[in-house]
Amino acid sequence: MSWIKVVGIGPGSSEDLTFRAAKALKDSDVVVGYTTYINLIKPLIEGKMVIVSGMRDEVERCRKALELAGKGLKVSLVSGGDPGVYGMAGLLLEVALKGGAQTEIEVIPGVSAVNSAAAILGAPLMQDFAVVSLSDHLVPWEVIEKRLSLAAQADFVIAIYNPGSSERPENLSRAWEILMRHKKPDTPVGIVRKASREGQSVAITRLDKLPEYNVDMSTIVVVGGESTFISGRWIITPRGYRV
Amino acid sequence: MSWIKVVGIGPGSSEDLTFRAAKALKDSDVVVGYTTYINLIKPLIEGKMVIVSGMRDEVERCRKALELAGKGLKVSLVSGGDPGVYGMAGLLLEVALKGGAQTEIEVIPGVSAVNSAAAILGAPLMQDFAVVSLSDHLVPWEVIEKRLSLAAQADFVIAIYNPGSSERPENLSRAWEILMRHKKPDTPVGIVRKASREGQSVAITRLDKLPEYNVDMSTIVVVGGESTFISGRWIITPRGYRV
Structure with missing residues (x-):
């Protein structure tokens, strides 16, 4: 059959x-x-x-x-x-x-690429999270902006797909401005390119410094929540257990 | 080592x-x-x-x-x-x-269980989505409510973990009321229990009928977005391609 x-x-x-x-x-x-x-x-x-x-x-x-x-x-x-x-x-x-x-x-x-990127970064998604693609090839940009804005206001950890496109280089900076409006400048950010593939690269930074980094379509950017912290090479969002 | x-x-x-x-x-x-x-x-x-x-x-x-x-x-x-x-x-x-x-x-x-449940349902997550747990054992309930409300307003497809607890049977009905405020009553909903395990069960329904279903802690509930539709045994959120 x-x-x-x-x-x-x-x-x-x-x-x-x-x-x-x-x-x-x-x-x-x-x-x-x-x-x-x-x-x-x-x-x-x-x-x-x-x-x-x-x-x-x-x-x-x-x-x-x-x-x-x-x-x-x-x-x-x-x-x-x-x-x-x-x-x-x-x-x-x-x-x-x-x-x-x-x-x-x-x-x-x-x-999924987001779970793979998260594993490389440690454990950034341990609380509720939202997954958003910045590609406006198939979804109107206003819809993407609205989703980013409300997800940031809800304190979701946000995983961004397709952050950098040569055709739409401005999308990430517009997304960044929206995130900066609702998240703290020192919010931990993980940038994983080619997760789990040859040529993989990882950067850990804070939200206000994100524009200094190069991203492309094979990059996932993970933006933490209020409780997310960086320790060494890890980004961790505590689930809430008393440790 | x-x-x-x-x-x-x-x-x-x-x-x-x-x-x-x-x-x-x-x-x-x-x-x-x-x-x-x-x-x-x-x-x-x-x-x-x-x-x-x-x-x-x-x-x-x-x-x-x-x-x-x-x-x-x-x-x-x-x-x-x-x-x-x-x-x-x-x-x-x-x-x-x-x-x-x-x-x-x-x-x-x-x-992840959400990707497994989605595969069983067809393709409900094909656009941006949010993942929310209804367990208020580790996260205050007000935070969960706020996330559900903003995610629904942003037209995210929403995947719900831990929807039914014997200790907190009211959580799902409170979540449902919030979703009903911002999503249409006929929004497609998929209910997958024990995804990919022995005893797996699947139900496809619409948001206004969700309270008629039994859910427990091994169930994932996927609530569609505006463009999500049901066809036979599938729930599909179109990515936006012209087919």
């Missing part, structure tokens, strides 16, 4: 995959994905039919996966991190529903 | 572990954890020294792990889901800092 599994491969190297994700790749006839992610899992898909596509071809990639499954193949659609967090899960389901596809679909969760 | 690894074992069965987590367990001399989680990974730790403790012994569990590492042992401190999301990472670091422990500590991320 044919199927499509949307496979979350985790943030980086193949050791961050779950056994379930690895099994799905192994059981599939064909693996479909964006170049970067396919390269990360190369050792696991040797000998498989692979269909690689570029960054902005997401809809086309889903159509292709559905077409192949329609021909009776078992298809893994690869997604970086967790497929449900700015990944391929939603889009595949939307394209499948629109086309009336009858294929069996399963979403296999993975370690 | 001794170390402590805080090992995220994912939401459920051992197939949800990453290879890195499994390797840490394999390499350790002793495994420390809460009964439920130890039972979930039993096949992976056969023959290991295991120290099991009850639910409210978190601080003691961390002290024990540090004491064992201080004696030169390699210690895995097991945490359900991701150790950085209401898990053991923060507490271990706090206890280690307080005691001036020199042990090498690493946090190994896992698939």
Whole structure:
């Protein structure tokens, strides 16, 4: 029987995959994905039919996966991190529903980039947190601003995806101004680039100094809450236990 | 050399572990954890020294792990889901800092319960989202209310941990009233109990009907955003692509 599994491969190297994700790749006839992610899992898909596509071809990639499954193949659609967090899960389901596809679909969760970045920083997310993408390619900028502002007022720890884009270099500085309005200037900030991948880099700083750092689209910025503190190489938001 | 690894074992069965987590367990001399989680990974730790403790012994569990590492042992401190999301990472670091422990500590991320629940529901988190725990054991209830209210006003998809407690049965109904003030009554809601474990159950409903459902501490409730929709057994929040 044919199927499509949307496979979350985790943030980086193949050791961050779950056994379930690895099994799905192994059981599939064909693996479909964006170049970067396919390269990360190369050792696991040797000998498989692979269909690689570029960054902005997401809809086309889903159509292709559905077409192949329609021909009776078992298809893994690869997604970086967790497929449900700015990944391929939603889009595949939307394209499948629109086309009336009858294929069996399963979403296999993975370690999301935000959890990976948090682990590298120590434990910044230990209380309630919000996840916001600064990419206004698909969401109006005013909506993003409103979310940042209210999340900061609610004292959420805030994890920011897609903080730096060459097309929209001003987005992070506008986001920073909003955060500075509602969070203290010395709020701990962690900046993790290429979490758990080759070339990983980590910086720990405070909110008022964030503009001094370079960030790009493979960076996650974690902005602490009121109780978050820095100690050595760790950022910790206490859960509230008496220690 | 001794170390402590805080090992995220994912939401459920051992197939949800990453290879890195499994390797840490394999390499350790002793495994420390809460009964439920130890039972979930039993096949992976056969023959290991295991120290099991009850639910409210978190601080003691961390002290024990540090004491064992201080004696030169390699210690895995097991945490359900991701150790950085209401898990053991923060507490271990706090206890280690307080005691001036020199042990090498690493946090190994896992698939968090919220990502697992989302995968089961389809793709409800595809836009910005907030994660809130209703447990007021460690956080004042007023803070939780404020976070829920502002997150709902910001149109975040909201994932709720610890929605139902026998000690605090009123928390969910108070949270529900707040959400009803700012989200539409027909907002899609997914209720996942024991995500990815034996006895898993899933319900899909709308916000105004949430009080009709039983939830407990092993349930995650996902409340959609304005654009979230239900189709068959899926809840989808469109990312915004033109499909």
